[in-house]
Amino acid sequence: MNISQYKGSIMTGNMTLCNLLKQGAVLMVLLLVVSQSSFSQSASKTKDDWCATDEVMERYERNNPRVAAERQRKEQQITKLIRRLREEGRVDEYIRNNNVRLKIPVVFHVVYNDPSENIDSTKIKKQIERLNKDFQRLNADTTQTRSVFDSLAAGIDFQFCLASQDPDGNPTNGITRTPTNHGDFGQFDSVKYTNQGGKDAWPQEDYLNIWVCRLGGFVSGYATVPSGLGGLGDGDGIVMRYFDIGGNERTLTHEVGHWFNLYHTFQDSCNGSSNTDCNVWGDEVCDTPQQGSSSAGCDSTLNTCSETPEYPDMIENYMSYADCQNMFTKGQKLRMLVALNYYCERFDLKYSNACGGPPDKGYVKSYPFTENFENDYFAPQFWRLSYVDGRTWQEAEGTGGFGNSQKAAKAEFYTPSQNLNNYSYAMTSQNFDLTGVNKPVAITFSYAYAPSTQSNHDSLFVRLDTNQCGYIYDQIRIWAKGGDGLATAPATQQEFVPQSSEWRRDTIRISNFPSDTIKFAFAAEPKAQGGNNIYVDDINIFIDTFATGRAPSVNANPQQLQVSPNPSNGRFRIRSSLNETKTDGVEMEVYNSVGELVLHENHQINSGGLATTIDLSQYADGFYFVKIFNRNHQLLAKEKLYKLSDRD
Incomplete structure (x- = not known):
């Protein structure tokens, strides 16, 4: 679903300009349009418009149709994955495999026109503490969650920290301070650029950028959502009103929820209330009851939509506009974890060491390297899976290579009634640092495959990946087999599960690398309806110190x-x-x-x-x-x- 379809967008939302005009509030609208900055920052918050994420993203996507099209494509794939996980009862498995502790480096860019806007670092540290408690469900007011929703509440294992290292590797307290002559910044992103009176972002792949400034009007904050194509670049992050930092309000918790791809709980009004379409309409989360409209206050009797089973409005939810927010749900946790894997501009945070981690976090620098998929979770840490139509590589138990281990990676292509033709499922490794390596690198791995028919053409590719986002455009093919050339066992109409004798091992030697930092992507592609499973195991990467002569070169400059x-x-x-x-x-x-x-x-x-x-x-x-x-x-x-x- 396109972000411009948000309930609350400037085109379709509740209490937006069109609605106000219909209600006869012409004078108020004219005042807002002519001079938003004429409103004092100390004005009381109007809960119907304090979050401007909808309007900001609708405007951005209207002006950038390429990004809008890419986000829509990504969201369709996310919807298919979540639906499939629910239908197959694998939601808990996905959460378990992906719920690793993620440290998220945060930098606050304080941009001030008046000394009162140059907020104290104590308030910023208090806000970080608030974020961690809210996301991990360690907040003191969890006792205020009504019993009907208590079992749905979930903690997310995200740890927010003030960055301790700046983009140049220098020590920092995670706060920049920039004086400006700019007045109210409004919702047009000038605060994000030094040449417009604001402050340039730190790299989005390493930091969550939060700008703090004087916004004007009733808006407390807004966020960018993940978009694909590397995100929104220098504009990716969150903008907050300066006096909404450091208190007990959940505005920043709400905006970080958007940043991790959550919609408002009143998205699409009462659409999506049934169990069959709840992950397509509304906020696309099935355990958050739909709301007919945004609502302020803390009215526990609100029930604005009829659904089965019947629930009241979840005024406790951080993505509502209510005053008694205290929870995310398990479904929202799932959606955030999926976004973390689908959108590279969020996934890349796993590599960031800006919280003071090791300088080679996520990078392999010593060899040989071995991955045999025997961990308690899948995929391996720092590896990335691509999903198509809700499918991807998954863990296979009891099928290790040559019978020497218990687990392997499996591309599940056994779908007799479904045509998976032309899909590509990639399993991409972590980064390998080859700085100073002047010998060929050898990659050995085991694989197993049996076609479903003699005419089947399922394929397996190994590619070099030099782009953090893993776009296939930037990948270089170094190995490929398909059909009979890939088969390690006779064709079978049954789902293929390899015996110990039905594995094969191969070696690739390469030199002339296109970059000192590369990844290896194993991409499985079914070519016909009724494909069968492909297995990979025992990946070993080492420097071939005994090689004589040159290995086949990669064409780094096509x-x-x-x-x-x-x-x-x-x-x-x-x-x-x-x-x-x-x-x-x-x-x-x-x-x-x-x-x-x-x-x-x-x-x-x-x-x-x-x-x-x-x-x-x-x-x-x-x-x-x-x-x-x-x-x-x-x-x-x-x-x-x-x-x-x-x-x-």
């Missing part, structure tokens, strides 16, 4: 394709001067931005190079990535495409 028009309404002309593979031809693959393979074609190279046209008109607007490989699976050329339906 040619750029000539594409026109770009953007296009779906039809793209592709040209390239490729001439090294005239005999064998090339393979062309097109992926969407979440890694789904949408097009695969074989082409011959003529004397003039490659010239062809591809048609993506049947697919959704957004980014696509086209790649050209030779028959040895070496990447020759690539380019990013952008489809926009309103282009001629």
Whole structure:
């Protein structure tokens, strides 16, 4: 669901400009429009508009349709995953595997025009303490949660800390202070930029940026939500009104909830009240009762929507507008953990050492490295899974490589009645630091696969990944097998579970790395309906100190394709001067931005190079990535495409 569909957005929400006009409050609207800054910061808070996240994100997505399209695609995948987890009874398993203690480095940028706005560090430290208690459910007012909701309440194992290291590696107290001549900043993000009277952000992949300033009007704060495509860059973070920091209010808790992808509890009014559509409509969380509208105060008799089973409005929830907030729910916890894995700008926080952790947090620097998936949780720490249609790699018990262990990683493709054609499921490792390595690196791993039919073409790829977000556009293929070439056991119509003799081991040796820091991605791709499972185990990465001569080199600088028009309404002309593979031809693959393979074609190279046209008109607007490989699976050329339906 697009963030602009929020209940409360400037286009559709409760108590927004349109509603006020309908109610005849013309004078108030004119005052707000003409001079928001004319309202004193000490004015009492109006609970119907104190959070401006909806309006800010609606405006941002309206002005950035590419980001809006990417977020919508991501949200569709999140919805499918959560629905599947609920249907299969695997919610608790997912939470258990992903609920590792996450330290979130926070930097407060205090931007002040008057000394009274330059808030004391004691208030900021108190606010961090408030965040930790609220998220971990250590707050003293948990006793105020009504019994009907008590079993739904959940703590989230996030630990917020003031950053102890700045982006240059220098010690810091996690607070910057910037005097300004700017008046009320309002909701237009100028506080986030030094050249506009504010303060530039610290890198979003390492810090949660919180700006504290004079906002104007009744707004207490607003947040950006995760968006994909690397997030909102320098604008990612939270803006807070200066005197709402350091007290007992939950405004910042509420905004951090948005930052981790939570909607308001009154999202979409009473839509989504049934158990079948609760994770599609409303706040897309099934254990938060729907609310017909936002509500201030603490009225325990409120029940604005009819649903089955019947619940009162959850005025205790941090994502409501009520005055007695004291809880998140298990469903909200699940949604935040899913967002942490789906959106790279949140996932990358796992690597941050800005809270004072080791400088190589999440980085492998000593070799050999081994991963055999025998941990109590899956995926391994710092590894990232990509989900398509609610599916991804998962832990398989009792099936370790060659019978030597109890667990392996499994791409679950055994779906006799479902067509998974052209999906790509990636399991991407943590970072490997190869600084100073001048010998080939060897990767050995075990795999097992049995096709469901002789004509099945499920495939397994190993790729080098040099991009933190794991976009397939930036990945370099180094190994690929499919169909009979991948099979380690005879075809079977039954779900494949490998015996100890049905495993195979392979080794890849590579040199000429595209970067000193790389990841390895194992990508499984089903090519036909009725696929079967692929297993991977016993991954070992080491420096091949006994190698003689050079290992096969990775093409770190593939040619750029000539594409026109770009953007296009779906039809793209592709040209390239490729001439090294005239005999064998090339393979062309097109992926969407979440890694789904949408097009695969074989082409011959003529004397003039490659010239062809591809048609993506049947697919959704957004980014696509086209790649050209030779028959040895070496990447020759690539380019990013952008489809926009309103282009001629």
